Amino acid sequence: MKSEAKAARHLREANNAFKAVRTEKPMTDYAKDQQSLHDNHERLKAARLAREAKSKNSRA
Template identity: 65%
Template sequence: MIRNRTFERRETTPAEREARKAFREVIPGKAMTDYAKAQKSFHENRERLKAERLAREAKARARSSSD
């Protein structure tokens, strides 16, 4: 037997509305937190590599000027 399946909207309960509201607020914040962590890590790594490069260049200049 085939039933007529119509999609009816059911009323959400106050608890469901509160849960949706809570999750809607948390999820975008988490994404930004992950983005901020990635950006911080990237900038720290870039600064570390820059310091290493400057140290190598200074060492090379000191070696070439002492020869």
């Protein structure tokens, strides 16, 4: 009985280890453009906040 349970456990672990990987759908051109726009916006926002913080520190 124990060996059957052990074999079943090993089989479950092996199945989990070799599960088919879920593939994501490739990004469309529109989605790539949107992601690029978002990333650029975040980069510019961070740069602006850094400039503002630097100017506040230099004034103080």
